[in-house]
Amino acid sequence: MKQPAGVQAEGRTPSASPQIELRGAGVRYGDFWALKDVSLSVSPGERVALVGPSGAGKSTLLSLMNGTAAPSEGSVELFGRDLGSLGPAELRRTQARIGTIHQQFDLVGPLRVIHNVNAGRLAGWSTLRAIRSLVLPLEVASTRQALTRVGLAGKLYERTDRLSGGERQRVALARVMVQDPAAILADEPISSLDPVRGEEVMGLLRDLSAELGRTLVTSLHVFEYALSHCDRVVGLRAGRILFDSPSAEVTPEMSRELYRIDPQ
Amino acid sequence: MSASADLLELETAPPATTTNQQGPTGTNNPRRVWALVVLVAVVVSAYSLGIGRGDLVNQGGWSMVRNFFAGALSPELNPDFLRITWDATLTTLAYASLGTALSVFIGLVFGVVVSQTWWGVGRRDGYGRGLIKRAGWLTSRGALGLPRGVHEVVWGLFLVNVLGLDPLVGVLAIGIPFGAVTAKVFSELIDETPKHAYDGLRSSGVGRVKAFAYALAPQAFPDLLSYSFYRFECAIRAAAILGIIGAGGLGYQLSISFSSLRYNEMWTLIYALILVSGLADLWSTTLRRPDRSRFLVSNEQVxxxxxxxxxxxxxxxxxxxxxxxxWHLQLDPATLWSQRARTLLAGIRDASFPLNLTVEQLSTLGRLALQTLAMSIVAIAAASALAVATAFVAARSQGGGEDPGPVRRLGSLGARALLLFCRAVPPPVWALLLLFVLFSGPLPGALALGVYNYGILGRLMAEVVENLDPRPVYALRAQGTGGVKAFFYGVLPLSLPRFGGYALYRWEVTMREVVVVGLVAAGGLGRLLQEQLSSFNYPGVVATLLTLVGLTIFADLVGSSIRRAIG
Amino acid sequence: MRNPIRRIPALLCILALFLGACSGGDTDASDTEEGIDNSAEGISIGAIPDQAPEKLQRLYGAVSEYLTAELGVPVDYVPVTDYTAAVGLFKVGDLDMVWFGGLTGVQARLQVEGSQAILQRDIDENFHSVFIANTASGLTPVDDVEGLSALKGKRFTFGSESSTSGRLMPQYFLGQAGVRQADFQGEPGFSGSHDKTAELVQAGSFEAGVLNEQVWKARQDAGQVDDSKVIEIFRTPAYHDYHWIARPDLIERDGGEFVERVKEAFTNLDPADPDQKEILDLFGANGFIETENDNYAEIEQIGRELGLIS
Structure with a gap:
């Protein structure tokens, strides 16, 4: 694998200059504030879990972090650059350094596994090369390596929509591996998997982050995984940050407060 | 899986070899075989229709085509003609709406009766009557194939010989074949509806009809309804085509104006057709749009x-x-069981049998069946190629995603107008126009069907693009992939299989529609049928119809095999 | 965007009601002319659509008006779109009396036992087709049937497939000249009507074509023929063509008296009377004469030879 594009950080110690920085960011849909006044800073190599009830704004926060949504107020900085100030080409180059995993839905079903994995390299490929690879697949060896790493060595030429949910999630992981980003964002990566497959995928994500020193920001609906697999937990509720604390210091009270049901 | 080990060295292994070594996972083979079959079929068909063999274009005809299109700018607007157009529009609408109403009624009755659910096929059965049930289901299902395999126009020509010049002819000609199609679709929709409630009622001893009414009907209702509105949209096109064989309405006026080459009048009528079918399309698309009334902020439905x-x-x-x-058509259902209708029907029956086909007739049938097949293949190949290219322009968005800019919106509007025009003008009129510049024969007929189907396929494909799952493309964009690359890795692979599905579906329909262009002497079995009808050769007509039904069944079988392979 | 679309059904509702209100007006205002016995059963007449529809409408509108006055019962003209439909509707009884061509007349009589050819124009005893050519084709007038072989390799169009003067007899004479359908460039066209044949040849869509003589003359008289673009190259030998055919119930009506009155009405058409002269002019004839089934035996034979009658 080639050198990661982002800042190489060692271990779990947050370094001084943050990779992702939100300042007073808010996102509004019509009259509705999906996110309000969020300030958050993520340093290279950190593993951050976003938790909170449905509709709390976790997905919106992640889409701010990968530049697919623009803040209605406040600012978002990636690698020290304000996204609002970038031209389209520069924005794309910056986005190429962030890898995002959704709930396995970001794969193209009718394509073979190898193309879905290679899709992670598209930002670095010319258009011609990209189209050529659809006919004669390129980077077969390194793709196979990535698939082997996630336990799918034999599925290189399988059609992606013939795979099971857990397998597809692992293809998505392989895609992020070949993209080789400085930071990995994961939106509910295990919500559609059974507990055993979920544990596997979370383990892979954590190892990936730990071994290669990549930042990981993941939203999770299972509170326990947040504590066991990440070193920092951010609680979101109704579009605002309720708490932001090291995993070790999260108390049952914080969790209860986060998921409290408001009397109507 | 062991075979994959030695592939590690091959940096760019060609997929063909790789698939072969994949053993159990090599599911791509049938796709390749079918792709080859389709390619060969298209080339052979095109060649058989004379493409690549010279002398196709009648150079003298371009001035006529120019004159026709020049008429677009000056449609006939005198009050008398507008009045005629208005009446004709009403008549076309009337046939379409009554035909739809009849087909929905037929669809509801027979859709239930031919559903697997009704016969209880493929479910646990304590008392071993599975075989009988299965036979019952298959028989009832097969019985729908005949009315479905015969085109509306052929029904119209037949019914005129039984009922005479009666508005019922138009209504029945649309209602019967559409009813059979609707019944098939309804039965599939019913079979896809969750059965727990139905089973619950049945197990407590409730009769089938009551259980249907209480447990299945309410669940399946929205789907049935939205499909019915889609049928209405199709019925307007069918009514226009029926007009050309004399049922009245816009198609009738169009053919009259065409036979005296009054292009200005034709354009008035064409604009009326575009307006009516455009409105019907809009209505049915709006009803069927999956995101209608969905509030996009959260994933919850309002x-x-x-x-x-x-x-x-x-x-x-x-x-x-x-x-x-x-009321407008002054329908009188009593005509159906009048003495005259019964006598005429009996007369046709007696004149039709025995079939007594000679070897010569059989070989003519065989040759024209192949020609019909070739026409349908060329029509769909041409239509699909153009439609795929247009669909991405015509789609207002890709998967409901980002807001399109003004350029894109203008392009989409233009493409949609072109598609609407192509499908609003009935195929026989396209054939007559093409006959200006192409020599008589199967090719102008095939291309006329191509233009018409381009209008239909382009719209269906644009809908596919608009309703694509946006998430894969969104994910590609999120990692900084540019537009063109995201198109090839996201949009295109997601849409192609469904494009293929639609192309196959229209191919099956086109097999029946070939008759329509044959009526204006544009080749295939339709032309033979026309000759047989005009010489009242009923045994010949029956033989031709059986051949057509056979072709339709063939197309259905091939279509479903290919669908399975690409599915 | 959403609101206007949601209103479509409501708009359609209003539109439908409005349409209904408009179209109801003109249904009950007919058949109130004086001297017509509306209680007597009317008859429906039709004609093969061999010419431009507006001409047919004018001609048969005048004919049905004349017959209504002469016969004292309502006579309706029912327009049809193609030759086959004319035969079909005659067969089912929707048309009592139809103006057929030679071939369609034979087909119709074979379908309806007991129907009879009753009347024809003076010109129909000696009917001709004319072959015409676009001047750019280089074709020149020929002297005899054999001369038609000059058409080989040209772009050629017939009229309707079931037309006697636009297809059957021309194909017969072409056959005598040794010209088969495959000898033309491309496949021969079927324009659908005599008028359209004339226009297509004049416009150069086809280099040559064939149509019935009466339509050709009428177009010449009306100044619709541009001599610099299209010329007549051959006039065929004579044959029997157009005629009125009546259904058996019409022939037996009132003990045969009714059909006699129909015959009289036609044979009495008088060029001196301006209204009647108009009808004759539209028919392109000087008068009507009686005819009988046997006059069309030759056409039937040729039709069978060419496979147009089975």
Whole structure:
């Protein structure tokens, strides 16, 4: 694998200059504030879990972090650059350094596994090369390596929509591996998997982050995984940050407060 | 899987070899075989229709085509002709709405009767009558194949010989074949509906009809309804085509104006057709749009109150339209069982049998069947190629995603107008226009069907693009992939299989539609049928119809095999 | 965007009601002319659509008006779109009396036992087709049937497939000249009507074509023929063509008296009377004469030879 594009950080110690920085960011849909006044800073190599009830704004926060949504107020900085100030080409180059995993839905079903994995390299490929690879697949060896790493060595030429949910999630992981980003964002990566497959995928994500020193920001609906697999937990509720604390210091009270049901 | 080890060295292994070594996972083989079959079929068909063999274009005809299109700018607007156009529009609408109403009625009755659920096929059965049930289901299902395999126009020509010049001919000619199609689709929709409630009622001893009414009907209702509105949209096109064989309405006026080459009048009528079918398309698309009334902020649906009102209003509007239509056409169902109708029907029956086909007739049938096949293949190949290219321009968005810019919106509008024009003009009129510049024979007929199907396929494909799952493309964009690359890795692979599905579906329909262009001497079995009808050769007509039904069944079988392979 | 779309059904409702209100007006205002016995059963007449529809409408509108006055019962003209439909509707009884061509007349009589050819124009005893050519084709007038072989390799169009003067007899004479359908460039066209044949040849869509003589003359008289673009190259030998055929019930009506009155009405058409002269002019004839089934035996034979009658 080639050198990661982002800042190489060692271990779990947050370094001084943050990779992702939100300042007073808010996102509004019509009259509705999906996110309000969020300030958050993520340093290279950190593993951050976003938790909170449905509709709390976790997905919106992640889409701010990968530049697919623009803040209605406040600012978002990636690698020290304000996204609002970038031209389209520069924005794309910056986005190429962030890898995002959704709930396995970001794969193209009718394509073979190898193309879905290679899709992670598209930002670095010319258009011609990209189209050529659809006919004669390129980077077969390194793709196979990535698939082997996630336990799918034999599925290189399988059609992606013939795979099971857990397998597809692992293809998505392989895609992020070949993209080789400085930071990995994961939106509910295990919500559609059974507990055993979920544990596997979370383990892979954590190892990936730990071994290669990549930042990981993941939203999770299972509170326990947040504590066991990440070193920092951010609680979101109704579009605002309720708490932001090291995993070790999260108390049952914080969790209860986060998921409290408001009397109507 | 062991075979994959030695592939590690191959940096760019060609997929063909790789698949072969994949053993159990090599599911791509049938796709390749079918792709090859389709390619060969298209080339052979095109060649057999004379493409690549010279002398196709009648150079003298271009001036006529120019004159025709020049008429677009000056449609006939004198009050008398506008009045004729208005009446014709009403008549076409009336046939379409009553035909739809009849087909929905037939669809409801037979859709239930031929569903697997009704026969209880493929479910646990304690008392071993599975075989009988299965036979019952297959028989009832097969019985729908015949009315479905015969095109509306052929029904029209047949019914005129039984009922004479009666508006019922137009209504039945649309209602019967559409009814059979609707029944098939309804039965599939019913079979896809969750069965727990139905099973619950049945197990407590409730009869089938009651259980259907209480447990299945309410669940399946929205789907049935939205499909019915799609049928209405098709019925307008069918009514226009029927007009050309004399049922009256816009198609009739169009063919009259065409036979005296009055292009200005033709354009008035074409604009009326575009307006009517455009409105019907808009109505049915709006009803069927999956995101209608969905609030996109969260993934939750806003309670369906507004949708219900739109649905209810639509049903009410349709009811009023059908009632006014029945009155406008002055329908008298008693004609159906009149003495005359019975005598004429008996006469046709007696004249049709025995078939007594000679070897010569059989070889003519065989040759023309192949020609019909070639025409349908060329028509769909041409239509699909153009439609795929247009669909991405015509789609207002890709998967409901980002807001399109003004350029894109303008392009989409233009493409949609072109598609609407192509499908609003009935195929026989396209054939007659093409006959200006192409020599008589199967090719102008095939291309006429191509143009018409381009209009239909382009729209269906644009809908596919608009309703694509946006998430894969969104994910590609999120990692900084540019537009063109995201298109090839996201949009295109997601849409192609569904494009293929639609192309196959239209191919099956086109097999029946070939008859329509044959009526204006544009080749295939339709032309033979026309000759047989005009010489009242009923045994010949029956033989030709059987051949056509055979072709339709063939197309259905091939279509479903290919669908399975690409599915 | 959403609101206007939601209103479509409501608009359609209103539209439908409005349409209904408009179209009701003109249904009950007919058949109130004086001297017509509306209680007597009317008859429906039709004609093969061999010419431009507006001409047919004018001609048969005048004919049905004349017959209504002469016969004292309502006579309706029912327009049809193609030759086959004319035969079909005659067969089912929707048309009592139809103006057929030679071939369609034979087909119709074979379908309806007991129907009879009753009347024809003076010109129909000696009917001709004319072959015409676009001047750019280089074709020149020929002297005899054999001369038609000059058409080989040209772009050629017939009229309707079931037309006697636009297809059957021309194909017969072409056959005598040794010209088969495959000898033309491309496949021969079927324009659908005599008028359209004339226009297509004049416009150069086809280099040559064939149509019935009466339509050709009428177009010449009306100044619709541009001599610099299209010329007549051959006039065929004579044959029997157009005629009125009546259904058996019409022939037996009132003990045969009714059909006699129909015959009289036609044979009495008088060029001196301006209204009647108009009808004769539209028919392109000087008068009507009686005819009988046997006059069309030759056409039937040729039709069978060419496979157009089975």
């Amino acid at each position: 309670p369906g109150l507004r949708r219900d009102r739109f649905l209810n209003l639509s049903m009410l509007a349709f009811g009023v339209l059908a009632a006014v239509s029945a």
